[in-house]
Amino acid sequence: MSNQAAWLSSEHGQLEVKEAAYSKPGPGEVLIKNHVVAINPIDAKIQEHGVLVKTYPFILGFEVAGEIEEVGEGVTRFEKGERVCGLAIALRTQNLAHAGFQLHTCAIQFAVARIPTSVSYAQAAVLPIGLATAASGLFEPQYLGLPPPGPTPSANAEKRAILIWGGSSVVGSCAIQMAAATGLIVFTTASAKNHEYVRGLGAAYVFDYSNPNIVKEILAAVVGAGVELVGAYDVISEDDTTEKCAEVVHHFGGGVLLATRLGNRPEGVMLGDVRRSVVRPPSPTATEMPVWIAIWADFLEQGLEDGRLKAKPDPIVIKGGLDMCQEGLDLYRKGVSAAKIVVEIEE
Ligand SMILES: NC(=O)c1ccc[n+]([C@@H]2O[C@H](COP(=O)([O-])OP(=O)(O)OC[C@H]3O[C@@H](n4cnc5c(N)ncnc54)[C@H](OP(=O)(O)O)[C@@H]3O)[C@@H](O)[C@H]2O)c1
CATH class of the missing domain: 3.40.50.720 (NAD(P)-binding Rossmann-like Domain)
Structure with missing residues (x-):
């Protein structure tokens, strides 16, 4: 299998789409085939100020929505083909398999939730980090x-x-x-x-x-x-x-x-x-786990289904694949109001 990513090759560099490793999901992880990736303030800040990233080249992107492509050892919550959204935690792990701006992202199962068919990938991608x-x-x-x-x-x-x-x-x-x-x-x-x-x-x-x-x-x-x-x-x-x-x-x-x-x-x-x-960048450690299970498996997944949770704010969708991630960042810098910019990789 092949993979591509929008790479940040150096501090303050522009994103550039190139080949990237296709990583198998580790134990407790799923591999998501991304349909949509979302743009966050932290992506813009890292590119602008060269903060938080330890080594370059790096891949930005901290939330995704797509379908489960593979499940790792010990994963019981998900099956191949399910529609999900999830958190991409590469900043915490500094492991590029966990980054968002690529065709495939490995995500830990407790930071992934199924999305109902009434919710589009673009709508779901606004939720994980928020x-x-x-x-x-x-x-x-x-x-x-x-x-x-x-x-x-x-x-x-x-x-x-x-x-x-x-x-x-x-x-x-x-x-x-x-x-x-x-x-x-x-x-x-x-x-x-x-x-x-x-x-x-x-x-x-x-x-x-x-x-x-x-x-x-x-x-x-x-x-x-x-x-x-x-x-x-x-x-x-x-x-x-x-x-x-x-x-x-x-x-x-x-x-x-x-x-x-x-x-x-x-x-x-x-x-x-x-x-x-x-509040520290969220990542499920042992003490945080009870909250994560309540939020991801219950509130996000069931809440979207039964109406307790709305996928808000609305997405501003940029079509055109990974090449448009840089445009997404540039647009974010102009300011957003009750909206999140997302880049569609595949419909
Ligand atoms: N600790 C963490 O792990 C973590 C995680 C995610 C985000 N963050 C940080 O949290 C902040 C918010 O992120 P976000 O993605 O939610 O931001 P965002 O949606 O991009 O923020 C834009 C919104 O901020 C509102 N706003 C701007 N200035 C305001 C003010 N003075 N008072 C009240 N509202 C104001 C605007 O409201 P109006 O349009 O109504 O004017 C606009 O809707 C960012 O600094 C981000 O880096 C931290």
Whole structure:
């Protein structure tokens, strides 16, 4: 069998499509024949700043959707031919077989989920990183440690609330849906044009982040709703978003502020007793495994089927195969709003 990849041959280089090794899936892995690969902020940052990659040439791409081509030893969850989406973890393993921007990707079975026929590959490819990052922050014990969503909302959660700053982003869209599915009341921020969008995902209160009085308004709404704020998830993690989230959390007597990235703020205590933790790139280790099984085998797979999870935001599809990955990155750099760019490799 042959394989091709969009290679990043050096720091700051342009992607170039060339032959790549065809790797068999290892134990506990599946080999996915990719139909669609998605473009993420991290791909753009690595190409621009030369960060995180230890050796070149490297292959970017951290989420894919396609069909199972082969299953490795010990895999019982999947069979050849099934339609799936999955996380490509080459950054964690530095093993190019695990990279996304290629025709075939090896993925660990617990970071792969079947997709129903009602969901296209392009729609499914928007989910893996957003869902995994949101789930880590909300449910893993080292972060908020909330109970993962079950088939019905948790009975105790109805007076508990969370602030998700950046609800129309990909990670924010997933965080809203998962938090709402656990019964939490979701307060979020988005630009005005995306308020209906985030409400449709389950947010109860939405604030325009360009409003200079936004912190006051969020505080008043939390008090008015008579809810307990369990924490804030700062998906955007710019200096000002972090400060505003910290102010809200601090007002209620300290608590937890999660961020998707470090930015200029160190982790640790800030503003009184508000503790800021940065959610690490998701990868299923032993302690994280219970959350991963709940999310990938239950929430993603069954949630798409029974409507608890929507494949959102919508994809912007670029057709034309691996050659278009560079165009996808260039387009991402121009900015996206409640959308994810995906590249179609095969219909
Ligand atoms: N820790 C990890 O493992 C991990 C994993 C994935 C992503 N990340 C990081 O998390 C961040 C988000 O990633 P993503 O893929 O979800 O981003 P994205 O979808 O590309 O972000 C675009 C969205 O951000 C919103 N936005 C921009 N500035 C905002 C602000 N000041 N306040 C509120 N919303 C704002 C925009 O909202 P409007 O269109 O409504 O204006 C837009 O919809 C990135 O920095 C990424 O690198 C980290």
